[in-house]
Amino acid sequence: MMADFELLKTLIQPAETKIVLLVMDGLGGLPRPEDDKTELEAAHTPNMDRLAREGCLGQHYPVDYGITSGSGPGHLALFGYDPLRYEIGRGVLEAVGIGFPVTEKDVCARGNFCTLDANGNITDRRAGRIPTEVCARLVERINQANIQLDGVEVFVQPVQDYRFVVVMRGEGLSGEIEETDPQRTGVPPLPARPRAPEAARTAALFNQWIQQATATIRDQHPANGLTLRGFAKEPGLPKFKDVYGLRAGAIAIYPMYRGVASLVGMDRVEHQAKTVREEFEVAKHVWSEYDFLFIHVKYTDSRGEDGNFEAKKAVIEEVDAALPVLLDLKPDVLIITGDHSTPSQLRSHSWHPVPLLLWAPATARRDGSDHFGERACARGGLGTFPARQIMPLALAHALRLQKFGA
Amino acid sequence: MMADFELLKTLIQPAETKIVLLVMDGLGGLPRPEDDKTELEAAHTPNMDRLAREGCLGQHYPVDYGITSGSGPGHLALFGYDPLRYEIGRGVLEAVGIGFPVTEKDVCARGNFCTLDANGNITDRRAGRIPTEVCARLVERINQANIQLDGVEVFVQPVQDYRFVVVMRGEGLSGEIEETDPQRTGVPPLPARPRAPEAARTAALFNQWIQQATATIRDQHPANGLTLRGFAKEPGLPKFKDVYGLRAGAIAIYPMYRGVASLVGMDRVEHQAKTVREEFEVAKHVWSEYDFLFIHVKYTDSRGEDGNFEAKKAVIEEVDAALPVLLDLKPDVLIITGDHSTPSQLRSHSWHPVPLLLWAPATARRDGSDHFGERACARGGLGTFPARQIMPLALAHALRLQKFGA
Numbered sequence: 001m002m003a004d005f006e007l008l009k010t011l012i013q014p015a016e017t018k019i020v021l022l023v024m025d026g027l028g029g030l031p032r033p034e035d036d037k038t039e040l041e042a043a044h045t046p047n048m049d050r051l052a053r054e055g056c057l058g059q060h061y062p063v064d065y066g067i068t069s070g071s072g073p074g075h076l077a078l079f080g081y082d083p084l085r086y087e088i089g090r091g092v093l094e095a096v097g098i099g100f101p102v103t104e105k106d107v108c109a110r111g112n113f114c115t116l117d118a119n120g121n122i123t124d125r126r127a128g129r130i131p132t133e134v135c136a137r138l139v140e141r142i143n144q145a146n147i148q149l150d151g152v153e154v155f156v157q158p159v160q161d162y163r164f165v166v167v168m169r170g171e172g173l174s175g176e177i178e179e180t181d182p183q184r185t186g187v188p189p190l191p192a193r194p195r196a197p198e199a200a201r202t203a204a205l206f207n208q209w210i211q212q213a214t215a216t217i218r219d220q221h222p223a224n225g226l227t228l229r230g231f232a233k234e235p236g237l238p239k240f241k242d243v244y245g246l247r248a249g250a251i252a253i254y255p256m257y258r259g260v261a262s263l264v265g266m267d268r269v270e271h272q273a274k275t276v277r278e279e280f281e282v283a284k285h286v287w288s289e290y291d292f293l294f295i296h297v298k299y300t301d302s303r304g305e306d307g308n309f310e311a312k313k314a315v316i317e318e319v320d321a322a323l324p325v326l327l328d329l330k331p332d333v334l335i336i337t338g339d340h341s342t343p344s345q346l347r348s349h350s351w352h353p354v355p356l357l358l359w360a361p362a363t364a365r366r367d368g369s370d371h372f373g374e375r376a377c378a379r380g381g382l383g384t385f386p387a388r389q390i391m392p393l394a395l396a397h398a399l400r401l402q403k404f405g406a
Numbered sequence: 407m408m409a410d411f412e413l414l415k416t417l418i419q420p421a422e423t424k425i426v427l428l429v430m431d432g433l434g435g436l437p438r439p440e441d442d443k444t445e446l447e448a449a450h451t452p453n454m455d456r457l458a459r460e461g462c463l464g465q466h467y468p469v470d471y472g473i474t475s476g477s478g479p480g481h482l483a484l485f486g487y488d489p490l491r492y493e494i495g496r497g498v499l500e501a502v503g504i505g506f507p508v509t510e511k512d513v514c515a516r517g518n519f520c521t522l523d524a525n526g527n528i529t530d531r532r533a534g535r536i537p538t539e540v541c542a543r544l545v546e547r548i549n550q551a552n553i554q555l556d557g558v559e560v561f562v563q564p565v566q567d568y569r570f571v572v573v574m575r576g577e578g579l580s581g582e583i584e585e586t587d588p589q590r591t592g593v594p595p596l597p598a599r600p601r602a603p604e605a606a607r608t609a610a611l612f613n614q615w616i617q618q619a620t621a622t623i624r625d626q627h628p629a630n631g632l633t634l635r636g637f638a639k640e641p642g643l644p645k646f647k648d649v650y651g652l653r654a655g656a657i658a659i660y661p662m663y664r665g666v667a668s669l670v671g672m673d674r675v676e677h678q679a680k681t682v683r684e685e686f687e688v689a690k691h692v693w694s695e696y697d698f699l700f701i702h703v704k705y706t707d708s709r710g711e712d713g714n715f716e717a718k719k720a721v722i723e724e725v726d727a728a729l730p731v732l733l734d735l736k737p738d739v740l741i742i743t744g745d746h747s748t749p750s751q752l753r754s755h756s757w758h759p760v761p762l763l764l765w766a767p768a769t770a771r772r773d774g775s776d777h778f779g780e781r782a783c784a785r786g787g788l789g790t791f792p793a794r795q796i797m798p799l800a801l802a803h804a805l806r807l808q809k810f811g812a
Contacts, residue, residue, distance in 0.1 A: 007490065011473070365444075365749075365758050366437050368781045381781065383759070383790025385471060392472030396757040403755055404469055405476035405489065406499050 005080075005243040008392065008401070012245040017332035017398040019246070019292045020283070021390075023078060024319060025071070025257075026301030026342025028354045028374060032309055039304070039312040039344060040355060041373035045320040047327070048336060048357060048372040055334075055359035057369045058382025060390060061351075062340050068351040071301075074339030075260045079294075080244070080391030081237060088263060089175055089232020094165045096259020098157055102234050107173045107202060109228040111156075111164040112181060113138060113217075116225035120188045125181065126162045127223035138217055139164050145216040149205050156213075166228060168206065174199035175233035177206065182227075189227045206231075239265030240292065244395060249289065251282050252296035261294055276318050280325035287329050295326075301349075304342030312344050333397045334359040335390060336372070353377075353384060360397035411486075411649045414798060414807070418651040423738035423804040425652070425698045426689070427796075429484060430725060431477070431663075432707030433744025434760045434780060436751045438715055445710070445718040445750060446761060447779035451726040453733070454742065454763060454778040461740075461765035463775045464788025466796065467757075468746050474757045477707075480745030481666045485700075486650070486797030487643060494669060495581055495638020500571050502665020504563055507674075508640050513579045513608060515634040517562075517570040518587060519544060519623075522631035526594045531587065532568045533629035544623055545570050551622040555611050562619075572634060574612065580605035581639035583612065588633075595633045612637075645671025646698065650801060655695065657688050658702035667700050682724050686731035693735050697804075701732075707755075710748030718750050739803045740765040741796060742778070759783075759790060766803035 029038035062069035062077040063084065072093050073083030088096075091108035102108060113135065115124035130138075136158040143156055152170030159165055176199040180190045192206040206228065218224050240248040242265070249269045250261030258268040267290075271282040276297055283293050297319055303312035326334070337356040340349050355377035358364060367381030378384070382393070395401050435444035468475035468483040469490065478499050479489030494502075497514035508514060519541065521530035536544075542564040549562055558576030565571055582605040586596045598612040612634065624630050646654040648671070655675045656667030664674040673696075677688040682703055689699050703725055709718035732740070743762040746755050761783035764770060773787030784790070788799070801807045 007470075007473075363436070363752070363756075365780060366442060367784055379785050381759075381784040383465070383784065385790065389471035392470065393757075394472075396472035396474065401472060401474065401757070403474045403476050405479035405493075406496060 005238055007404070008395070009243060011401045011404060012395070013400060013402050014245065015398060015400045017291070017400065019333040019394050019398050020326065020331040020335070021078065021292070021294045021394065022297070022326070022334065022336045023294065024297045024300040024316065024336070024338050026304045026340060026349065027338025028341025028343065028350070028352050029304065029312070030343035030345045030352070032345070038374050039309055040316055041375070043313045043316040043320065045316060045372055047320045047323040049370065051334070051336070051359040052357055052369045052372040052376065054361065054366065055357055055364045056367045056382055057372070057377040057380025058356050058358070059353035059374070059377040059380070059384050060337065060356055060387040061353050061384070062387045066351050068349050069340040070349065071256065071339060072260060074387070075257065077387035078337070078339055078390060079264050080388050081264065082388055086235060086237055088235050088260065090230030091165070091175070091232040092234055093256070094159060094230065095167055096263065097256035098159055098165060099255030099259065100155065100157060100165065100167060102167065102259070102263070103169065104234045104236055105169050105171065105173065106234045107168045107175045108232055109166045109206070110230040111166050112227050112229070113162045113164070113223035114189070114225045114227055115222040116188070122182065122185045122187060122189065122225065124222060125185060125227070130162050130223050132158065132160050134223065135160070135162060135164060138220060138223055141220070142213045142216050145212065147209055147212045149208055152205055154209055162223065166209070168202070168209070173202045173233065175231045177203050177231040179229040179231070180210065180227045181229050189225060192228065235263060237264050241265055244391065245400065246292040247290050248292040248294065249286055250294045250296070251279050253279065254296070254298050257296040266294060277322035277325060280322050283326060284329055300338065301342045304344045305347055307344050307347040309344040332360060332362065333394050335394055337390070354387070356382065356390070358382060358393065358397065363397045411644055413810070414801070415649060417807045417810060418801070419806060419808050420651065421804060421806045423697070423806065425739040425800045425804050426732065426737040426741070427484065427698070427700045427800065428703070428732070428740065428742045429700065430703045430706040430722065430742070430744050432710045432746060432748025432755065434747025434749065434756070434758050435710065435718070436749035436758070438751070444780050445715055446722055447781070449719045449722040449726065451722060451778060453726045453729040455776065457740070457742070457765040458763055458775045458778040458782065460767065460772065461763055461770045462773045462788055463778070463783045463786025464762045464764070465759040465780070465783040465786070465790050466743065466762055466793040467759050467790070468793045472757050474755050475746040476755065477662070477745060478666060480793070481663065483793035484743070484745055484796060485670050486794050487670065488794055492641060492643055494641050494666065496636030497571070497581070497638040498640055499662070500565065500636065501573055502669065503662035504565055504571060505661035505665065506561065506563060506571065506573060508573065508665070508669070509575065510640045510642055511575050511577065511579065512640045513574045513581045514638055515572045515612070516636040517572050518633050518635070519568045519570070519629035520595070520631045520633055521628040522594070528588065528591045528593060528595065528631065530628060531591060531633070536568050536629050538564060538566050540629065541566070541568060541570060544626060544629055547626070548619045548622050551618065553615055553618045555614055558611055560615055568629065572615070574608070574615070579608045579639065581637045583609050583637040585635040585637070586616065586633045587635050595631060598634065641669060643670050647671055650797065651806065652698040653696050654698040654700065655692055656700045656702070657685050659685065660702070660704050663702040663704070672700060683728035683731060686728050689732060690735055706744065707748045710750045711753055713750050713753040715750040738766060738768065739800050741800055743796070760793070762788065762796070764788065764799065764803065769803045769805070
């Protein structure tokens with residue numbers, strides 16, 4: 001049995017220490033043939049190498065051995081939540097992905113504009129892949145219709161191409177609803193059907209909305225219809241303040257990561273940062289307000305997905321070069337890791353374990369490592385462990401956990 | 407899911423092999439600045455280093471990543487019991503700590519002598535921290551009163567300063583009782599209140615005892631009252647004989663460790679040993695009687711808690727120097743480890759993983775280690791694993807487990 005929040009809650013003690021969790025998205029890689037080095041191993045990282053000498057290395061798997069993690073479960077695991085137990089539904093992930101401030105009263109759904117024929121049957125499930133501008137115009141049209149539903153508010157926002165998001169806010173709503181996309185053409189969209197009795201009212205409200213929204217776009221061929229998928233209620237995750245006693249803030253350039261962090265009770269730190277160095281400057285600015293800062297670097301993953309080894313390596317070097325800004329703040333615990341691996345050779349997320357560096361000047365057990373890299377981490381003093389153990393480790397090194405038992 | 411007792415029971419097979427579990431309490435440490443070595447790494451340990459070359463290393467965590475373990479859960483985990491599932495209550499730990507032979511019919515409580523004013527309100531929760539001799543005299547006074555309760559026996563023993571222990575023995579008792587210490591002065595002690603209906607009778611019996619015991623000391627100012635805390639039933643742990651098929655004995659200088667071992671069905675080996683070498687001589691003396699010997703060395707932990715790096719290192723060297731006595735007995739499996747880490751830099755138990763050496767001449771897979779130390783263990787062939795896996799490993803190397811499945 002794993003130490004869970006119930007145990008941690010009984011052990012939490014107050015402290016003045018500060019923890020930084022620096023996530024380079026998709027950090028883990030694979031060695032390239034020419035020099036047998038991964039992106040992280042090939043990168044020139046004098047600062048991280050020093051931290052590796054002074055700290056302790058290990059590697060984690062976000063979900064389980066062999067499981068390739070998406071960004072949602074990957075971050076939940078980093079934040080200490082078992083990603084098999086706690087789930088962020090697709091609709092909620094889509095909503096937080098565009099920065100929509102999802103609340104605990106919300107049910108979110110992903111929407112597709114589609115093409116309907118004269119009989120109301122679907123002829124194109126993606127409405128000819130209309131550009132985002134058209135999507136935004138259609139959403140505006142729906143919003144101007146000011147659809148009124150009994151006891152709930154509805155928010156509609158464009159996402160990309162033919163995709164949009166719908167959020168219904170009110171008391172007692174449920175996300176247990178089947179998608180309305182029949183997954184084939186020649187048939188009409190399905191009604192929203194409840195998967196459980198408690199979702200009957202929510203499904204009926206969504207059906208009312210679908211009917212009225214569709215009416216507002218019926219002359220907008222090829223996008224004259226819509227389907228909804230991924231219905232999901234805000235997941236009601238335990239909050240950082242309650243389970244860890246931490247005032248936590250999230251610094252991320254991409255809204256989705258601030259959004260996921262907000263679901264576990266972190267503040268979304270507002271900023272204009274565009275570079276890693278600027279993100280670290282933001283950390284400096286809000287340093288006194290938080291016990292815990294999650295800082296997210298996106299482009300390691302993006303360049304990995306591009307299949308660009310050199311560019312991913314360059315992002316890692318950019319992070320390393322900016323690190324002194326963060327170190328000047330004198331965190332008590334600094335963890336540098338990723339939410340999953342994204343080897344540029346695979347151009348996608350992968351299941352490979354993720355390298356992790358734990359630096360805590362007062363308490364880390366130095367393990368003889370002399371640089372930060374996948375192979376050093378595989379032999380590191382922390383071993384190989386599930387990502388959801390990172391938070392208990394961070395709390396321990398921050399002297400925020402009492403002894404268990406006498 | 408972890409292999410549990412139900413699985414092990416189906417696999418146990420008889421053998422003539424002998425297992426020794428040598429526990430250096432609080433063994434794990436942190437490297438000191440001057441030579442970057444831990445106490446174990448800095449110690450001159452030619453015998454253990456040879457065993458490391460011939461055996462296999464690893465590191466374990468007693469409870470979970472980041473969790474600092476007390477001695478009770480730490481030893482339960484070493485003995486193969488999930489410390490989050492099995493618990494030794496405070497009262498029981500206090501009773502076994504002074505060598506009281508707790509039985510499965512017992513409910514134990516920790517007692518404090520306190521000072522009461524003329525109205526029966528507490529003015530000092532620790533009775534002016536009376537010396538142990540006074541405590542012993544008060545306990546003797548209570549025992550001489552020979553308090554009779556319906557269907558149960560009561561045992562009272564002094565512990566230290568103002569602290570004593572009360573054990574009630576009988577059928578159908580429960581430890582689900584709230585403490586009587588109100589945790590503040592100016593109010594009277596609370597009655598013993600049941601936390602569950604099945605504890606009503608036990609609580610009533612304790613209240614009768616409290617009333618009569620308090621009457622015997624009412625003129626003994628400043629210790630003219632008492633409170634009880636940490637009520638706990640003997641935990642009814644599965645026994646070594648039943649789950650592992652082992653005749654097991656415990657050799658420890660401190661009574662608490664013999665006591666914890668007795669709760670899992672080990673014999674308390676009686677002895678007069680004062681040094682590690684003498685403990686090993688005791689092992690020699692009882693060698694033919696047991697399949698499994700747990701040998702406990704206390705002072706690694708004590709010197710770690712003192713913050714004395716050199717003294718902790720010296721205890722490790724004392725163990726190493728005495729090892730030939732143990733090795734002459736030709737154990738089939740010898741495991742050398744700790745119940746948790748106690749780095750002398752931190753002067754306390756810590757969450758850091760605990761080094762482990764497994765030596766089994768016939769079956770160990772040598773891992774290329776050339777000495778016993780934290781960093782060698784972190785890279786050892788057994789990896790990083792929960793302490794409760796040690797017993798299955800020991801049984802396997804002792805050829806006491808059959809194959810699982812065809």
